[in-house]
Amino acid sequence: MKTVKRIVNKIETCDVLVAGGGTAGCFAAIKAAEKKQKVLLIDKGHVGRSGCSPFAAGAINICYPDDDKDLWFKEIVTRGEYLNDQEWVKIQLAEAYDRNIELHNWGKEYGIKVLETDASGNFIRRQGRGNIHTRTNVINALPMMDTLRRKCRDVGVKLTERVMLTHLVVQQERIIGAMGLNCRTGESHLFLAKAVVLSAGGCGFKSFFIGHRNLTGEAQYMAMRAGAHLRNLDQAMSNTTSREIDIHGLSLMVGHGGRFLNAQGEEFMLRYDPEVGSRARLTRVVVGMAKEVDAGRGPIYFDLTQVQPDDQKLLRHILPEGFRAFERLGINPFEQKVEWIPAFEGTLAHGGGMHMDLTCASNIPGLYSAGDTSCTPEHGTWSITGLNLSFCFVSGARAGNYAAEFAKEQDEPKLSGENEQSIRADIAELSAPAKRNSGIKPDQLNYELLEILVPYRVAYLRDEASLQEALAKIRTLSEEKLPQVLAKSPHELVKAFEMQSMLAIAEAIVASALYRRESRGFVYRQDYPMTDNIDWLKWVMVTMEDEKIKVWAEDFATPYLTPPSEKYPIF
Numbered sequence: 001m002k003t004v005k006r007i008v009n010k011i012e013t014c015d016v017l018v019a020g021g022g023t024a025g026c027f028a029a030i031k032a033a034e035k036k037q038k039v040l041l042i043d044k045g046h047v048g049r050s051g052c053s054p055f056a057a058g059a060i061n062i063c064y065p066d067d068d069k070d071l072w073f074k075e076i077v078t079r080g081e082y083l084n085d086q087e088w089v090k091i092q093l094a095e096a097y098d099r100n101i102e103l104h105n106w107g108k109e110y111g112i113k114v115l116e117t118d119a120s121g122n123f124i125r126r127q128g129r130g131n132i133h134t135r136t137n138v139i140n141a142l143p144m145m146d147t148l149r150r151k152c153r154d155v156g157v158k159l160t161e162r163v164m165l166t167h168l169v170v171q172q173e174r175i176i177g178a179m180g181l182n183c184r185t186g187e188s189h190l191f192l193a194k195a196v197v198l199s200a201g202g203c204g205f206k207s208f209f210i211g212h213r214n215l216t217g218e219a220q221y222m223a224m225r226a227g228a229h230l231r232n233l234d235q236a237m238s239n240t241t242s243r244e245i246d247i248h249g250l251s252l253m254v255g256h257g258g259r260f261l262n263a264q265g266e267e268f269m270l271r272y273d274p275e276v277g278s279r280a281r282l283t284r285v286v287v288g289m290a291k292e293v294d295a296g297r298g299p300i301y302f303d304l305t306q307v308q309p310d311d312q313k314l315l316r317h318i319l320p321e322g323f324r325a326f327e328r329l330g331i332n333p334f335e336q337k338v339e340w341i342p343a344f345e346g347t348l349a350h351g352g353g354m355h356m357d358l359t360c361a362s363n364i365p366g367l368y369s370a371g372d373t374s375c376t377p378e379h380g381t382w383s384i385t386g387l388n389l390s391f392c393f394v395s396g397a398r399a400g401n402y403a404a405e406f407a408k409e410q411d412e413p414k415l416s417g418e419n420e421q422s423i424r425a426d427i428a429e430l431s432a433p434a435k436r437n438s439g440i441k442p443d444q445l446n447y448e449l450l451e452i453l454v455p456y457r458v459a460y461l462r463d464e465a466s467l468q469e470a471l472a473k474i475r476t477l478s479e480e481k482l483p484q485v486l487a488k489s490p491h492e493l494v495k496a497f498e499m500q501s502m503l504a505i506a507e508a509i510v511a512s513a514l515y516r517r518e519s520r521g522f523v524y525r526q527d528y529p530m531t532d533n534i535d536w537l538k539w540v541m542v543t544m545e546d547e548k549i550k551v552w553a554e555d556f557a558t559p560y561l562t563p564p565s566e567k568y569p570i571f
Contacts (some may be wrong), residue, residue, distance in 0.1 A: 003417055003420050004190065004419075007234055007427060008179075008188050008427070009189065010188070011189075011190045011192070012190075013192045013412070014037075014038045014040040014158075014193050014194075015032070015037035015193065015195070015407040015408075016029075016032040016040075016193060016194065016197065016400070016404055017042065017178060017193035017196045017197070017405050018039060018040065018041045018157075018196075018199060018201045018400070019178065019198050019199060019373075020042075020051065021159070021161075022050070022371060022372075023145070023389065023392040023396060024372070024392040024393075024395055025047075025199035025396065026047070026148035026149065026151070027099070027148070027393055027396030027397045028155065028396040028397070029041040030148070030155055030399060031400030031401045032400040032401070032403055033157050035400075038158075040160060041158065041159050042161075042163050042165055043160070043161050043162075043163070044161070044165075044183060044214055044218075044251050045162065045214055046161055046162075048145040048146060048148065049145065051201045051215055052201055052215065052372060053141065053144070054141050054145050055141060055210055055211040056139060056141040057248040057249040057250070057312065057319065058116075058251075058318035059139070059249075059385050059386040060137050060389045060390050061096070061101065061134060061139075061254055061384060061388045061390050062096050062136075062137050062386075062390060063092075063097060063134070064095045067135075068095045069094075070132050073086075073090065073091055073093060073560065073561070075132055075134050075383075075384065076089050076134070076383045077089060079132075079281060079380075079383040079384055080380020081283075081380055081381045081520050081531065082380065082381070082533065082563035083235075083380035083381050083537075083539070084378060084380035085377035086557070086559055087172050087559070088358070089378050090560070091358065091394065095398075099394055099397055100137070103147060106147050106148075106150075106151050107143060107144070107147040107158065109116060110147060110150055111552065112146055112147050113140060113143055113484075114140055114144050114147055115137055115139055116140070116141060116314075116318070123138075125138075126255045127255050128252065128255040128279065128384075129254060129385035130276070130280065130281040130382075130383060130384040130385055131276075131279070131385065132275070132276065136251065136384075137386070138314070139389070151155065157164070158466055159266070160181045160189075163181065163182050163183065163351045164180055164181050164497070165178045165191075165200070165219070165222065166179055166181055167179040167222055167426040168223065169190070169419060169423070170226050170364075171415075171418075173364065173484070174364070174365045175193075175196050175226065175366035176193065176194075177191050177192040177196065177413060178190075178191050178222070179191075181430055181490075181497065183490060183491065184491075186434070186493055192413045192415075193413065194366070194406070194410040194413065194436075194469040195366050195368065195403040195406045195410070196366060196421070197217070197360075197368045197369065197403050198219040198220075198222075198235065198367070198370075198373045199370040199373050199374075200373055201219070201348065201371070201373060202215060202217060202220060202348040202349070202351055202373065203217025203220060203221075203346045203347045203348070203505040204346050204347075204348045204560055205446070205449065205450060205453060205482035205502055206446055206502075207343060207344045207346070207450060208241065208246050208341075209241055209343040209345055209348075210241070210248045210321070214238065215348060216501050216502050217346070217504075217505040218497070218501045219312065219369075219373045220347060220353055220354060220373060220433040220505060221501040223354050223369070224504065224508070224544040225547070226364060227356040227369070227544075228363060228364050228543070229354070229541050230353060230354055230355060230508065230541070230543060231352060231354075231377075231541050232540065233352035233454050233505075233508050234352065234354070234512035234513075235381055235382070235523065236345075236346050236351040236352060236509040236513070236522060237349060237522050238282065238343055238460075238522070239282060239343045239345055240285060240337065240340055240343055240416035241343045242338050242341075243339040243341045244324075244331070244339070245430055247319070247321070247326075248321075249315070249318065251385040254278050254321065256315060257307040258277045259302070259306070259341065260288075260289070260300060260301070261301045261337060262297040262298065263297055263300075263301075263568065264291045264297055269284070269288055272284045272285075272288035272291075274569050281320075281381075281384070282382050282436065282517075286342040287461070287522075289341075289342055290456040291461065293485070294456070299339050300339070300341070301337040301339055302337065302338050302340040303338075303419070305334060305335060305337065307334055310503070323355025326338075342456070343394060344453060346453075346506075346509065347509070348372055349372060349376075350372075350376045350382050351509075352512070353369065353372060353373050354375060355375055355539075356368075356369050356374050356554050359399075360399035361402065365406075366410070368403045368406075369399065370392065370398070370400075371392040372388070374395060376388050378391050380508075380521070381521020382521060402494060406445070431493070433485050433493060434487045434493055436485075436486045439484040439486030440481055440485050441485075441486060441492070442496050442499045445477065445482070445485060445499050446502065449474070449503065449506060452470050452473045452477075453470070453506055458470045458510070459525055460524060462513060463525060463526045464514070467513055469516065471511060471514060474503060474507045475507060477503055482500060485499055486524055489552075506548070508549050508551075512540045514553055514562035517532075517536065517542050518530060518535075519570040520536070521530075528571065529569065531568050531571055533564060533566055533567065534567060536553075537558075538553040538554060539552055540553050
């Protein structure tokens with residue numbers, strides 16, 4: 001330890017280390033602290049204002065005690081195209097209500113309103129994207145996060161902000177902590193812990209979608225490098241947004257009458273999902289948009305002109321950022337249709353992540369995941385709206401509880417000589433861009449990566465040739481340009497490591513989509529246009545071995561609802 005103290009700027013110890021200060025991370029930290037564990041919560045930004053959670057867009061899926069859970073279960077699994085972990089769907093339906101009411105009541109204690117109510121005091125419920133029998137509640141995202149931040153402090157969680165975790169510390173095949181970098185000073189941090197929960201979101205590649213530019217996949221990347229298994233990265237997702245500005249809240253908008261129109265004025269989503277049309281699942285919306293443009297019926301527009309006045313007021317209240325932005329551009333979306341585009345989100349919201357069991361544990365002892373860092377196993381492909389936010393509550397609470405129980409059984413972690421060598425190597429890797437006299441700026445490389453990932457022949461209407469070409473280009477960036485990335489400040493040093501993470505996650509996404517030889521969910525393969533439950537009802541898995549991406553497929557159990565053993569068209 002004395003040697004390490006000479007090479008690391010700051011060292012802290014705890015029982016449970018939580019990475020990420022969104023809803024999942026806060027719930028994990030709170031539950032672990034309630035079990036009398038010393039908890040450190042690390043966030044790259046400001047707990048309560050970084051990541052996806054502050055932009056939760058007002059929609060959260062909550063199954064009430066008197067709802068028909070069997071009906072909800074069937075809808076989630078069928079609309080998740082049978083790729084769901086059915087045991088996790090059961091857990092979600094059993095625990096989401098309690099976690100939401102718990103959070104709402106914490107808010108009440110602080111004078112904060114988390115779940116929106118009507119004039120009679122009843123919780124507001126709506127149909128959003130994908131909902132048929134299921135429903136979503138309306139949630140206030142920023143008050144939600146203010147409540148969680150205050151609760152963390154009240155139960156004794158220590159918040160460490162502006163620190164990006166970059167490397168896990170492994171000892172005898174067990175995780176005993178993590179290394180990190182202060183985003184403002186460039187100082188190195190070492191956190192030793194008996195258990196680690198990764199809940200720092202996914203990888204959005206700094207793409208064109210609101211509020212997610214600090215989510216670049218470090219948690220998923222360092223888990224892969226440590227040997228953790230990731231799953232469903234083939235289902236890297238997209239949302240949609242205005243071409244002029246990046247906004248959020250589409251589920252609420254389509255739930256209140258918003259429609260997708262092509263250049264001919266047709267509500268074209270009825271072609272791709274006749275049952276719900278513009279309320280279709282994102283898996284169908286983004287592919288449908290790409291197919292319309294490919295057929296010469298673009299551009300695509302979003303039409304809110306049929307939304308009723310009371311609903312307009314609610315949308316403005318829950319989604320103020322987007323409507324203020326529209327106003328600054330002189331656009332009233334309730335009076336004119338707005339040009340609309342897909343927005344690639346990678347592993348955010350539901351786009352794959354760390355493989356987990358029912359306790360949120362990974363395949364490596366001492367390592368847990370929650371929220372978007374995980375594979376969000378309840379979703380399948382992408383089933384219904386609001387499910388992933390409730391999952392953040394449920395998985396965060398479970399991860400915190402189980403990590404705390406694991407930590408109670410462990411001795412204090414002690415570094416070995418091998419750990420000291422590894423930490424030296426980690427620090428050398430982090431500082432390398434700062435030692436270069438010339439090179440490529442991280443933002444330039446980020447732009448080149450997006451030029452490979454975002455075109456619709458790679459992201460939406462794919463085939464073997466387009467995916468192979470993209471994979472080769474990503475590997476070229478990693479091998480030839482990443483070693484040239486230059487950092488002239490701690491801020492650029494953070495960006496440099498973000499690029500390293502993004503390139504690895506991008507390679508894993510494209511390799512996983514290439515591996516799945518069928519069309520299911522966000523994977524639409526023009527060379528394999530059928531959903532194939534005979535040969536491809538499998539989870540696509542990925543990890544790193546000797547710094548190389550490894551991809552394989554695994555069968556999984558379907559204990560409660562048996563998928564049809566057949567092949568059928570995706571539309």
